[in-house]
Amino acid sequence: MWKPVPLPYKSDSLPLPAIPTAAEIRACTNVLWDGAHRIVALNEDVVVKYDGGLDATEGQNLIYLERYAPKVPAPRLYAMFEEDGKTYLILQRIPGVPLDSIWKSLTVSEKNGITAKLIPVFDAMREAACPWPDFYGGLDGGRVHHWLFYSQKKKDFKFLGPYYGEDAFVAGMLQNFRVSTERCERPDFKARFYEKYLPQVLRGHRPTLTHSDFHQKNILVIENPCPDNQGERSFEVVLIDWEDAGWYPDFWEFFMASDRNVFSFCDEDWFWHMQQFLEVWPAELGVMRLFEKDMRGH
Known part of the structure; x- marks a missing residue:
């Protein structure tokens, strides 16, 4: 039976030495989208989605898809954590x-x-x-x-x-x-x-x-x-x-x-x-x- 993962979450496939901190994410100036949520690119392979009332729902959904519906093409969730009441999703950059x-x-x-x-x-x-x-x-x-x-x-x-x-x-x-x-x-x-x-x-x-x-x-x-x-x-x-x-x-x-x-x-x-x-x-x-x-x- 599927159960949502506890936070913080880190995938074995994270292509970074460590999960970036909230301060590092907010310092990133490569902004790809700044609307309901903000999306920044850490490098060519990784983006982070945060702000705008974002919670862990999307992250849990991506984990579910990866595990139980792998034929559905969606970004990989590499990591997810909460800090100061905000949720950060570290995602595969498509x-x-x-x-x-x-x-x-x-x-x-x-x-x-x-x-x-x-x-x-x-x-x-x-x-x-x-x-x-x-x-x-x-x-x-x-x-x-x-x-x-x-x-x-x-x-x-x-x-x-x-x-x-x-x-x-x-x-x-x-x-x-x-x-x-x-x-x-x-x-x-x-x-x-x-x-x-x-x-x-x-x-x-x-x-x-x-x-x-x-x-x-x-x-x-x-x-x-x-x-x-x-x-x-x-x-x-x-x-x-x-x-x-x-x-x-x-x-x-x-x-x-x-x-x-x-x-x-x-x-x-x-x-x-x-x-x-x-x-x-x-x-x-x-x-x-x-x-x-x-x-x-x-």
């Missing part, structure tokens, strides 16, 4: 670029090649066995790390869950909507509508290993050194940013991945390519889009 930065420049053949690389990735995720029966929650066995499950109770400041059974998962989402409705002192007509109809649509699904933040920015593509004899490039793929991953219903990946594409697919072909490696759930997508819109409206 020598690639985000897919969104080059997608429009690719040929049809090159796009098809990347799509083909993603098919076995998501096949492996769908085939992964959940270690707990009928479980919906984090890969660490904890809460559901998605904003729809962030508690709407005043001063709660936590994610909800985990849940056992699809009915409990849906009920937890509905209860959070009702709490939000009551906190905002709104009429409960929409809450009653969703409580009646959402369980009718969101049924018959199973817990599935899910990235839950899958989009082109979180796909790093690494160009292979030698084009084929037609001059076409080929690429390897690695999925990054696993902090929201968990065991979700099998429609969830398509629902989340469509979020950034469904409104632009008229002038983008990514949405069409995506359907080749993700299971398509149009009814579930429709009702979840409506539910999500109303939840944001609160």
Whole structure:
């Protein structure tokens, strides 16, 4: 049975003489990303992710993937520690670029090649066995790390869950909507509508290993050194940013991945390519889009 590792954690494959200190990490000036979290490159092989409310969830998720879903391409976690209430993830540096930065420049053949690389990735995720029966929650066995499950109770400041059974998962989402409705002192007509109809649509699904933040920015593509004899490039793929991953219903990946594409697919072909490696759930997508819109409206 999978259990999260205690901190501090150090992998046998750490390509450094020792785990860098928090002071050494914060002194690093090679900043690759400074958004919700900060990512700095210590050298050509190692990056560190920290700040922005980061906790150990993503690190535990990467350890889980390495041990139990090795066919899923993700960065290696070399080490993880906490200091002064902050978490530091020492990660493998992937020598690639985000897919969104080059997608429009690719040929049809090159796009098809990347799509083909993603098919076995998501096949492996769908085939992964959940270690707990009928479980919906984090890969660490904890809460559901998605904003729809962030508690709407005043001063709660936590994610909800985990849940056992699809009915409990849906009920937890509905209860959070009702709490939000009551906190905002709104009429409960929409809450009653969703409580009646959402369980009718969101049924018959199973817990599935899910990235839950899958989009082109979180796909790093690494160009292979030698084009084929037609001059076409080929690429390897690695999925990054696993902090929201968990065991979700099998429609969830398509629902989340469509979020950034469904409104632009008229002038983008990514949405069409995506359907080749993700299971398509149009009814579930429709009702979840409506539910999500109303939840944001609160």
